[in-house]
Amino acid sequence: MKIIISGCGKVGYTLAEQLSEEGHEITVIDPKAERVQAAVDALDVIGYIGNGNSYKMQKEAGVEEADLLIAVTGHDEVNLLSCLIAKKAGDCKTIARVRNPEYMEEISYIREELGLSLAINPEFATARDVERLIQVPSALDVDTFAKGRAYMFRLEVPEGSPWHQMKVMDIAVKYGNHFLICILERGDQVVIPSGHTVVMAGDKISMIAPTESMNALFNVVGIKARQIRNVMIAGGGTIAYYLAQKLLKSKVNITIIENNLQRCKELSEKLEGAVIIYGDASDSKLLLEEGLEHMDAFVSLTNLDEENIMLSLYANQMSKAKLITKVNKISFEGIVRSIPIGSIISPKYLTAEHIIQYVRDLENSITNEHESKVDMVYRIADNKAEALEFSVEEESKVTDIPLMNLPLKSDLLICSILRGKRVYIPSGQDRIQAGDKVVVVTRGRHLNRLEDILDNSKR
Structure with a gap:
C-alpha cells in the first residue's frame, strides 16, 4: 500500500521503519530537514521537508494516490487538520495521534465528524499497559486476548523452580493443558518451543492461559504472587495522569513526584485521592522520605530515558518494588534489557502495534x-x-x-x-x-x- 506519514519524530520513524519492512511504499513529511534525512538515509522511504497539514505538500507527496495517511506530529491540531485535508484531497484512510486528555473525552465525536479511520493516544495506551503490569505484578509483560478472557504473560523462570530442566511436554503432562508456552528466550536466542524443548532457570518464557488460570501458574513455576497496593510514580506527565486515574479506581494508593509546580497543582485538582509531591524525583533523599522502601511498585515516567533508567536502578537497590521503566530511545534498547530495571514500556512501539494492526486489516x-x-x-x-x-x-x-x-x-x-x-x-x-x-x-x-x-x- 501507499502510505504517507506526517511527522517523523520517534513514533513516525518507528512506523516508517516497520511498515517499510512489511513491503509498503512509505513517504514521510516533516518540517525538520534532519529528521527527514535520517529516515531517507536509513530506511527505504521517500522524504519531503514541509508541513503535513499543507494541501500543497500533501499533493506533492502523492496523497491523491495514497491508501492511508498517518499523522503523528507532536501537535493534535496539526494531526487532525492533516487528516481532514487528506480525506478531502485524496479520499484516503486517515489515522491521527491525539494525546490531549480533553480531546480523548470527545474522540468518538471527532472521529465521526472528521472521518478518521483511527485515533491513537500513545500515552493512554501506555497507561493501560502499565495498569496490566500492576494487576499482574509477577509478570514482566502482559497482553490480553479473547476479549480479556486470555492473557499472554512473560516471566523469568526463577532459581529453584520445579520447571528447571523439564521438557515442555513433561510440564504439560504434570501441570495440565490449560496453558501453553509460546516463546522461550535464553540470552539472545528466541525460539518457539517444541515439546522436546528443555526449560532452564533464568529463561524468559511467554505463556498464554485463560485469565482464571494465571495465579495458579505463577505458583507452580515457583513465583510467589503478590498484590500491589502502593505505587510511586516519578514524573507527572500525561501517562502518569492516565495511569493514576485508572489505579485510583482500583483503590490503589498513588504518590506522584513532579518537578513542575503548576503541573502539581493541575494534578492535585484532577486526581482526588492521589498524593502529589512537588520535587525532583532524582533526589534520593526525597524518594526515601516519601516511602520508596515500602512501595509495591515504582514507575519511572519522566521525559528523560536516562533519568528513568537511573531511577529504576536506585529503586531496585532500595526496595522490593515491581519496577516499570519508560524507555523510548532506540539506542538504549539493547542495553537496558540486561540491567535490573524491571518491565520496559515504550509508547512509540505501542502506537506502532495499533497502527500495524489496522494496516494489515486494511x-x-x-x-x-x-x-x-x-x-x-x-x-x-x-x-x-x-x-x-x-x-x-x-x-x-x-x-x-x-x-x-x-x-x-x-x-x-x-x-x-x-x-x-x-x-x-x-x-x-x-x-x-x-x-x-x-x-x-x-x-x-x-x-x-x-x-x-x-x-x-x-x-
Missing part, C-alpha cells in the same frame, strides 16, 4: 480477503516475535480441519481459540471454526490473515 479489505480479520498485533520477546489475534469471519482453508493435519509454516504456533465464552488451549485434534477468535505466535513473519499460517509448499 490490506485484507483492499485485496478482498474476508476469511479472517486482524484484531490484535503485539510485538513480544523484545520485538523478535509477534502474537496476533484473528477473528475467523467465514469458512476457509484453515477451518474444520484437525490442527495436526494443517500444513503449517515453521516457527509458528496456534496458541488459543476463543469459541463463544470459552478459551481453548488447542491440541492437534482441535479444529478452527467460523466465528472463532484465534491467537497465533510467529517469529519473524508478517501475517495479514489467518490463512497465511499455511505453507503451500507442503500441500
Whole structure:
C-alpha cells in the first residue's frame, strides 16, 4: 500500500521503519530537514521537508494516490487538520495521534465528524499497559486476548523452580493443558518451543492461559504472587495522569513526584485521592522520605530515558518494588534489557502495534480477503516475535480441519481459540471454526490473515 506519514519524530520513524519492512511504499513529511534525512538515509522511504497539514505538500507527496495517511506530529491540531485535508484531497484512510486528555473525552465525536479511520493516544495506551503490569505484578509483560478472557504473560523462570530442566511436554503432562508456552528466550536466542524443548532457570518464557488460570501458574513455576497496593510514580506527565486515574479506581494508593509546580497543582485538582509531591524525583533523599522502601511498585515516567533508567536502578537497590521503566530511545534498547530495571514500556512501539494492526486489516479489505480479520498485533520477546489475534469471519482453508493435519509454516504456533465464552488451549485434534477468535505466535513473519499460517509448499 501507499502510505504517507506526517511527522517523523520517534513514533513516525518507528512506523516508517516497520511498515517499510512489511513491503509498503512509505513517504514521510516533516518540517525538520534532519529528521527527514535520517529516515531517507536509513530506511527505504521517500522524504519531503514541509508541513503535513499543507494541501500543497500533501499533493506533492502523492496523497491523491495514497491508501492511508498517518499523522503523528507532536501537535493534535496539526494531526487532525492533516487528516481532514487528506480525506478531502485524496479520499484516503486517515489515522491521527491525539494525546490531549480533553480531546480523548470527545474522540468518538471527532472521529465521526472528521472521518478518521483511527485515533491513537500513545500515552493512554501506555497507561493501560502499565495498569496490566500492576494487576499482574509477577509478570514482566502482559497482553490480553479473547476479549480479556486470555492473557499472554512473560516471566523469568526463577532459581529453584520445579520447571528447571523439564521438557515442555513433561510440564504439560504434570501441570495440565490449560496453558501453553509460546516463546522461550535464553540470552539472545528466541525460539518457539517444541515439546522436546528443555526449560532452564533464568529463561524468559511467554505463556498464554485463560485469565482464571494465571495465579495458579505463577505458583507452580515457583513465583510467589503478590498484590500491589502502593505505587510511586516519578514524573507527572500525561501517562502518569492516565495511569493514576485508572489505579485510583482500583483503590490503589498513588504518590506522584513532579518537578513542575503548576503541573502539581493541575494534578492535585484532577486526581482526588492521589498524593502529589512537588520535587525532583532524582533526589534520593526525597524518594526515601516519601516511602520508596515500602512501595509495591515504582514507575519511572519522566521525559528523560536516562533519568528513568537511573531511577529504576536506585529503586531496585532500595526496595522490593515491581519496577516499570519508560524507555523510548532506540539506542538504549539493547542495553537496558540486561540491567535490573524491571518491565520496559515504550509508547512509540505501542502506537506502532495499533497502527500495524489496522494496516494489515486494511490490506485484507483492499485485496478482498474476508476469511479472517486482524484484531490484535503485539510485538513480544523484545520485538523478535509477534502474537496476533484473528477473528475467523467465514469458512476457509484453515477451518474444520484437525490442527495436526494443517500444513503449517515453521516457527509458528496456534496458541488459543476463543469459541463463544470459552478459551481453548488447542491440541492437534482441535479444529478452527467460523466465528472463532484465534491467537497465533510467529517469529519473524508478517501475517495479514489467518490463512497465511499455511505453507503451500507442503500441500
